[in-house]
Amino acid sequence: MFGKRATPSEPTRRALPAAPAQTADDALNPPPPPFLAAPSAPPAKPAAAPKSARASDTHSDDYYRIKTTIFNALIDTIDLAQLAQLDADSAREEIRDIVNEIISIKAVVMSIAEQEHLLQDICNDVLGYGPLEPLLARDDIADIMVNGANRVFIEVAGKVQLTNIRFRDNAQLMNICQRIVSQVGRRVDESSPICDARLLDGSRVNVIAPPLALDGPTLTIRKFKKDKLKLEDLVRFGSVSQPGANVLKVIGRARCNVLISGGTGSGKTTLLNCLTAFIDADERVITCEDAAELQLQQPHVVRLETRPPNLEGQGQITMRDLVRNCLRMRPERIIVGEVRGPEAFDLLQAMNTGHDGSMGTLHANSPREALSRLESMITMGGFQLPSRTIREMIVASIDVIVQAERLRDGSRRITHITEVVGTEGDVIITQDLVHYEITGEEEGGRIKGRHTGTGIVRPVFWERARYFGMDRELSEALDALQA
Numbered sequence: 001m002f003g004k005r006a007t008p009s010e011p012t013r014r015a016l017p018a019a020p021a022q023t024a025d026d027a028l029n030p031p032p033p034p035f036l037a038a039p040s041a042p043p044a045k046p047a048a049a050p051k052s053a054r055a056s057d058t059h060s061d062d063y064y065r066i067k068t069t070i071f072n073a074l075i076d077t078i079d080l081a082q083l084a085q086l087d088a089d090s091a092r093e094e095i096r097d098i099v100n101e102i103i104s105i106k107a108v109v110m111s112i113a114e115q116e117h118l119l120q121d122i123c124n125d126v127l128g129y130g131p132l133e134p135l136l137a138r139d140d141i142a143d144i145m146v147n148g149a150n151r152v153f154i155e156v157a158g159k160v161q162l163t164n165i166r167f168r169d170n171a172q173l174m175n176i177c178q179r180i181v182s183q184v185g186r187r188v189d190e191s192s193p194i195c196d197a198r199l200l201d202g203s204r205v206n207v208i209a210p211p212l213a214l215d216g217p218t219l220t221i222r223k224f225k226k227d228k229l230k231l232e233d234l235v236r237f238g239s240v241s242q243p244g245a246n247v248l249k250v251i252g253r254a255r256c257n258v259l260i261s262g263g264t265g266s267g268k269t270t271l272l273n274c275l276t277a278f279i280d281a282d283e284r285v286i287t288c289e290d291a292a293e294l295q296l297q298q299p300h301v302v303r304l305e306t307r308p309p310n311l312e313g314q315g316q317i318t319m320r321d322l323v324r325n326c327l328r329m330r331p332e333r334i335i336v337g338e339v340r341g342p343e344a345f346d347l348l349q350a351m352n353t354g355h356d357g358s359m360g361t362l363h364a365n366s367p368r369e370a371l372s373r374l375e376s377m378i379t380m381g382g383f384q385l386p387s388r389t390i391r392e393m394i395v396a397s398i399d400v401i402v403q404a405e406r407l408r409d410g411s412r413r414i415t416h417i418t419e420v421v422g423t424e425g426d427v428i429i430t431q432d433l434v435h436y437e438i439t440g441e442e443e444g445g446r447i448k449g450r451h452t453g454t455g456i457v458r459p460v461f462w463e464r465a466r467y468f469g470m471d472r473e474l475s476e477a478l479d480a481l482q483a
């Protein structure tokens with residue numbers, strides 16, 4: 001019945017001939033030393049290397065000046081083509097030797113700690129993603145946002161903060177952008193200044209370059225989390241209550257068609273990934289994404305990715321192309337990373353024609369707005385359908401909308417689990433099963449609130465839950481929400 005419904009490694013330290021040094025504390029806390037000192041500088045005092053990249057993110061202008069000098073000398077000396085033949089460790093050793101030599105020839109005065117950091121920095125520039133490396137190595141960062149060479153922001157624990165990371169200039173930043181996108185066979189320059197790409201670790205990258213970006217190349221990275229959050233983690237963080245999570249579990253297992261709605265970075269993809277945990281191992285699942293972010297654990301998953309047009313404007317494969325093709329691949333569930341255009345129509349049709357348990361995310365600020373966004377995507381896709389027909393189609397296809405939100409304290413919450421009930425005249429009727437209610441604010445600005453039920457004990461998908469043997473769990477979860 002319901003089954004078919006219509007770190008870069010720490011280099012070893014070497015002794016530096018005649019290079020005077022300060023203590024590590026001196027090195028990390030300005031005032032900066034006179035980097036280009038006379039050869040008769042005072043003798044060296046042993047110093048420890050910086051404890052972490054983070055501790056030494058702060059640098060004086062002198063540091064950047066000296067780095068540029070050494071970097072330029074290195075580039076003049078080194079054979080980049082030969083360096084490319086070496087493995088990463090040997091390449092680092094090679095760079096280390098040459099940099100040490102340059103430092104002693106130019107009689108640069110710096111502590112061993114600073115010298116280590118400079119070496120690391122230069123290796124990152126030549127071999128990796130330059131100043132981005134220390135940020136990429138951190139797992140607590142959700143987003144890295146580079147607005148030109150001198151302003152790098154990160155998002156940590158839901159809060160955006162400015163870092164002290166700087167690029168030498170916009171040319172270096174552009175080079176790194178180019179290096180990133182060339183790994184996925186794309187190019188970014190003045191003639192094609194917008195580009196989506198992916199880092200080798202799976203992080204999602206967007207680059208927009210001048211002349212479109214007025215203040216220099218702008219790079220946005222959504223860091224790929226190796227250990228994806230699970231529903232238990234969301235419960236632990238208070239993003240959803242345990243009974244709320246149990247309702248989601250029933251929704252996933254009972255193959256409800258789900259739309260996850262929310263603003264940018266509100267946790268939609270994370271939530272979608274969590275819900276896919278309830279897909280049975282024997283189901284054939286097809287995922288369609290712009291940049292593959294989902295990590296399904298089931299054995300029978302086909303992952304598809306869209307493709308932008310090439311420089312001649314050809315070869316584009318849209319999300320709609322993927323979703324339509326999916327239908328010919330005998331899917332049991334279709335998962336669309338983000339619905340944002342005419343593919344909405346195909347997804348609804350798929351949901352309505354035997355692909356129960358399909359899911360997708362979209363940008364909207366409330367469940368009701370999600371429905372109207374869906375309708376306008378279909379209308380703007382050029383489908384000549386009366387609005388009533390579109391609404392009936394939405395009602396016949398979507399069972400549940402889950403709303404995610406990033407609150408002003410930076411925390412992410414599931415604010416609604418809403419059911420699509422039916423139509424009354426031209427209006428789609430929905431009912432909230434779970435709702436997040438803000439009750440106040442703790443000291444320090446953390447928002448207090450709770451997930452509550454709305455008194456509904458028999459949701460419309462009750463019969464479906466019963467069919468899949470989940471009715472007891474559903475009623476227990478809904479009862480617990482009332483408590």
Ligand SMILES: Nc1ncnc2c1ncn2[C@@H]1O[C@H](COP(=O)(O)OP(=O)(O)OP(=O)(O)O)[C@@H](O)[C@H]1O
Nearest residue numbers: 142225234237239263264265266267268269270412
């Ligand atoms: N409930 C949560 N608690 C804490 N962190 C979360 C939570 N949900 C998501 N995150 C983190 O927030 C970041 C953004 O999450 P995610 O990619 O799921 O957002 P999104 O809504 O899909 O963003 P976009 O609109 O850019 O696609 C990720 O680093 C993720 O690990």
Ligand SMILES: [Mg+2]
Nearest residue numbers: 268269270338
């Ligand atoms: Mg997303």
